[in-house]
Amino acid sequence: MLNLRFIRPCLFSPFLNRSSSFGFSPKQTINFVLRSQMGTLTTSSSQSSPKLFFRQLFEKESSTYTYLLADFSHPDKPALLIDPVDSTVDRDLSLVKELGLKLIYAMNTHVHADHVTGTGLIKGKAPGLKSVISKASGSKADVFVEPGDKICFGNLFLEVRATPGHTMGCVTYVTGYGPDQPQPRMAFTGDALLIRGCGRTDFQGGSSQQLYKSVHSQIFTLPKETLLYPAHDYKGLTVTTVGEEMLYNPRLTKDEETFKSIMDNLNLPYPKMIDVAVPANMVCGLQDLDSKAS
Numbered sequence: 001m002l003n004l005r006f007i008r009p010c011l012f013s014p015f016l017n018r019s020s021s022f023g024f025s026p027k028q029t030i031n032f033v034l035r036s037q038m039g040t041l042t043t044s045s046s047q048s049s050p051k052l053f054f055r056q057l058f059e060k061e062s063s064t065y066t067y068l069l070a071d072f073s074h075p076d077k078p079a080l081l082i083d084p085v086d087s088t089v090d091r092d093l094s095l096v097k098e099l100g101l102k103l104i105y106a107m108n109t110h111v112h113a114d115h116v117t118g119t120g121l122i123k124g125k126a127p128g129l130k131s132v133i134s135k136a137s138g139s140k141a142d143v144f145v146e147p148g149d150k151i152c153f154g155n156l157f158l159e160v161r162a163t164p165g166h167t168m169g170c171v172t173y174v175t176g177y178g179p180d181q182p183q184p185r186m187a188f189t190g191d192a193l194l195i196r197g198c199g200r201t202d203f204q205g206g207s208s209q210q211l212y213k214s215v216h217s218q219i220f221t222l223p224k225e226t227l228l229y230p231a232h233d234y235k236g237l238t239v240t241t242v243g244e245e246m247l248y249n250p251r252l253t254k255d256e257e258t259f260k261s262i263m264d265n266l267n268l269p270y271p272k273m274i275d276v277a278v279p280a281n282m283v284c285g286l287q288d289l290d291s292k293a294s
């Protein structure tokens with residue numbers, strides 16, 4: 001098991017060049033940027049960050065979003081998946097293969113209760129890949145992250161922010177800051193913040209007060225133009241911004257007491273997948289693999 005906390009910046013990256021804290025000398029970085037501007041790459045999410053390849057993928061049964069990110073200008077095209085779902089692993093890996101990416105991390109924002117993570121299946125199909133989850137989740141994984149850690153893929157990185165409240169181990173992954181990182185920044189919020197909503201707080205060590213504090217201190221403090229990508233959407237919406245949610249989120253724009261009252265009175269049904277999904281996800285989906293093999 002690896003813990004990223006003591007290794008910053010980015011020392012865990014398998015693509016580290018030890019002559020530079022970000023893996024490359026300034027000259028090499030310039031070369032990569034120039035190459036991407038010459039048309040090698042086509043699917044960046046951001047005009048000012050031509051290196052980032054980004055895709056939002058959807059799993060319809062649980063309305064889950066999986067995110068694929070890669071440094072397309074690095075020779076190895078290192079990539080990671082955030083919140084993969086077991087039933088769509090083959091689709092995700094086909095895309096990775098087609099694009100010539102090298103998948104190095106399969107990450108979860110938290111222990112999901114509504115689907116089984118694809119991490120275990122992916123580990124069996126992508127040699128060398130590491131699973132990643134927060135230490136606070138109590139789940140099994142190859143790499144445990146804590147607030148402030150950086151997860152590097154090529155010259156890009158994600159910063160880890162603790163956003164408990166939906167579950168005790170929820171984290172938000174935020175793209176890096178600096179001239180070579182995506183602008184605007186992008187935050188993958190899991191279930192801590194949904195578009196015009198938030199995750200429930202009545203299971204898995206949830207706490208409405210903690211969630212309120214997490215969102216206001218860790219997400220709403222990001223620049224207002226930061227793009228927010230949640231783990232789910234049930235209405236077909238795909239992305240929002242910090243500024244938008246600060247104005248229009250019907251729950252999190254309220255004061256803390258009102259928010260607590262809203263969350264205490266949601267009267268939601270018992271999650272139908274929780275008894276299957278949580279035990280499997282506590283071992284990063286490997287339990288699901290074991291039961292299928294036996």
Ligand SMILES: [Fe+2]
Binds near residue numbers: 110111112113191199
């Ligand atoms: Fe969740």
